[in-house]
Amino acid sequence: MTSGALRTTSAGLPGSADPLVTAYDLAVLDLDGVVYVGPDAVPGAADALARARTAGMALAFVTNNASRPPQAVVDHLVRLGVEAHLDDVVTSAQVAARMLADRLPAGSPVLVVGGEGLRITLVENGLRPVGTMDDAPVAVVQGFSPDMTWRLLAEGSRAVRAGLPWIASNLDMTFPTPHGPAPGNGALVGAVAAAAGRRPDDVAGKPAPGSFHEAARRNSSTRPLVVGDRLDTDLEGAVNAGMDGLVVLTGVSTASDLLLCSRAVRPTHLGRDLDALHVAHPAVDPQDVDGRTTATSGGAAVAADGDVLSVVRPGDDALDLLRAGCVAAWTVVDAGRTPDVTGVLAALAALEPDAAWAR
Incomplete structure (x- = not known):
């Protein structure tokens, strides 16, 4: 089994020139915070997953919640308008x-x-x-x-x-x-x-790799993508399993968590929600610009001045700003220091003042 071979060993985001639904053959999906929160669906999740199946991507639903049998998980998903079958569900x-x-x-x-x-x-x-x-x-x-x-x-x-x-x-x-x-x-x-x-x-469960390997085995997957909202379980599990990971911002992890995260929990791709499966993702790498380590994504650029992150250009897309901020911050983290990310967080809050993740 191999992943999409996109995971980077540097502080950058490798990106994908193709939409993730075609770059990968399986989405290994966390449930709480990704597909639903409590009894209710994350807005747009059912439609995004239906379009992913239509595009040929297999879906597996992996949960650390051991309280419900797989059939109860299937029934919950179906009530929310998500197509699901018993073999699609892997529980801890x-x-x-x-x-x-x-x-x-x-x-x-x-x-x-x-x-x-x-x-x-x-x-x-x-x-x-x-x-x-x-x-x-x-x-x-x-x-x-x-x-x-x-x-x-x-x-x-x-x-x-x-x-x-x-x-x-x-x-x-x-x-x-x-x-x-x-x-x-x-x-x-x-x-x-x-x-x-x-x-x-x-x-048994995430971040141990067993659940991810079981999902890939059931689907004969050679290019699985882990999709989760938690760095400390979903994304750390992806790293442990040797799989690429997409973090979505509809659950637990926030911008500050991402900016300060270590390689052990670092995602391959960033997205607001499951619509991120249907788009290409820009590659973002740190560059030396005028003696400063600078990362650029879309119209956003963030530089690391020592341990302090400076927003060179906020752009008009908070996700681009977060990508640039993460790559700049990770160069500091990888040097064994803690970056000051207050300027990036303030700029994110200005772009999306009502977003719970932009903090």
């Missing part, structure tokens, strides 16, 4: 269950610190989900559930203290809701870890 619960099935004898009891999504996929993989230590589990699996109780966390802590192998579906510290971030599975795992005195033995 599925990856965790497969990891356990590869390590344990068939029929082994596994303590589930989580919800229905984990229990169903354990059964599908030949294992027996249990809810207490009285059932003599041989391993522990923990995933997000909005119905998590103190008693279940306490039972998980008891099992982990006893030394049972412990797999977490994911370590996302927050979970997106229409009212803002709420505690995610990482926070709940932290509660068990604090009580038990150790961390999980393994993590």
Whole structure:
């Protein structure tokens, strides 16, 4: 399996002369913050994905939310007008269950610190989900559930203290809701870890590469593109999986996150939303202009004066300004320093004062 071979090893953005729907054969899509937020679709997402399928791009929906079985994810997507099938969905619960099935004898009891999504996929993989230590589990699996109780966390802590192998579906510290971030599975795992005195033995979901590789395997993809809104899970996972990544600005990560990010979480492409799949993306590289490292995208140009970023030209497109700002900032980050990005953020806010991401 190979990616689109566009990922850059420099501080630049490699761009794509072709629309991403033709440059890649598969979009590996995060859900929360990309396709929907809570129960509601991101505006325009269903139409953008339908056009991507029509253009010949396969779609896979990869989620770290282990609380729902794949059919529930499919049903949610269909209600929002997004075509989806069971094989299109890869959950962290599925990856965790497969990891356990590869390590344990068939029929082994596994303590589930989580919800229905984990229990169903354990059964599908030949294992027996249990809810207490009285059932003599041989391993522990923990995933997000909005119905998590103190008693279940306490039972998980008891099992982990006893030394049972412990797999977490994911370590996302927050979970997106229409009212803002709420505690995610990482926070709940932290509660068990604090009580038990150790961390999980393994993590199934993003940013580990397993979910991305599973999506590519199912679709026989040779040119997958990861699409996400979070640098610390989606884009770090893309880097770990050796795949190119598109970050969209409809979810968690903001302009300041992008400007200050390290190579470990750095995207290949930037877009406002899923319409970014249908356009070419400019290549942006740092250049030496009058003794300053300067990056230009469209009508926007940003220079690095030492560690301070200066907006040479804001242009009229906030996304071009963000691209130029990122490339200029990354030259400072890659030198081991922290850039002062206040001028870029002020210019972005002036161009798009109502955009939540422009901060």
